[in-house]
Amino acid sequence: MPKSISELEAIASQVRRDIVRQTHFAASGHPGGSLGCADFFTALYFRVLRHDPSFNMSAKGEDVFFLSNGHISPVWYSVLARSGYFNVEELATFRKIDSRLQGHPATHENLPGVRVASGSLGQGLSVAIGVALSKKLENDDHLVYALTGDGELQEGQIWEAAMFAAHYKVDNMIVTVDWNGQQIDGANDDVITLGDLEAKWVSFGWDVMHMDGNNMQDVVESLEAAKNKIGKGKPIVILMKTEMGYGVDFMTGTHKWHGVAPNEEQTKDALSQLEETLGDYPYPFAGQ
DSSP states (O other): OOOOHHHHHHHHHHHHHHHHHHHHHHTOSOHHHHHHTHHHHHHIIIIIOOOOTTOOTTOTTSOEEEESSGGGHHHHHHHHHHTTSSOGGGGGGTTOTTOSOOSSOOSTTOOTTOOSOOOSTTOHHHHHHHHHHHHHHTTOOOOEEEEEESGGGGSHHHHHHHHHHHHTTOOSEEEEEEEOSEETTEEHHHHSOOOOHHHHHHHTTOEEEEEETTOHHHHHHHHHHHHTTTTSSSOEEEEEEOOTTTTSGGGTTOGGGSSOOOOHHHHHHHHHTSOOOSOOOOOSOTTO
């Protein structure tokens, strides 16, 4: 039975708690973008993605997701654990020595759910295209999903991949751009303006959609609508408007929480704003 919107919203609240707690305990990590994308990841893993937590690295016979902006690993680790890929308790090891939960997702530790190392920005779209083409060759009708950051679109490899996908009609793939307008050094417009993103993707031959990434109803409906565009000769991109830090008032809408972990007082404040819905994992911090 598919999760309802209210059920997904409840899960997303717990995911946001997981993000805050992971980054606080590690005293490092990227909470801002992770919080902003919590609704997207929750909808994807608990409603949209046809996936198997028993985990087959080849992804044959199932949908596959690639995280290109790998620095927002806390949100991905949370949904992977909460959907059964590994024990939730392992989230407490985030960024610790010998942990499988590296700051950027890696494959050498054999973490279920992760099929390619990511974090070197600009590369994830190319990987997703390759897997989408392999699914076509194998007559596998399952889909490939990928997420990129908007600051990541300043990388040239993204646009080389975009041209390739349109030319070869890679129409079994749904790419989402986290369009929060922020990157590590400030607003995108102050670093390198992205201009008219819709016009750019259209000119590269893509079918462009828009989505409110912090509205669960719109996230679900947009992802389902994107699936209805599959197989029509064009790659699909969703421009997803989010607010960095969404869900925690003092983190929302600023680049300052892109890669800064909350201290103990800030963690307590953040958690007071987020409902515990699935149960927190054991964590050595009295305030939690």
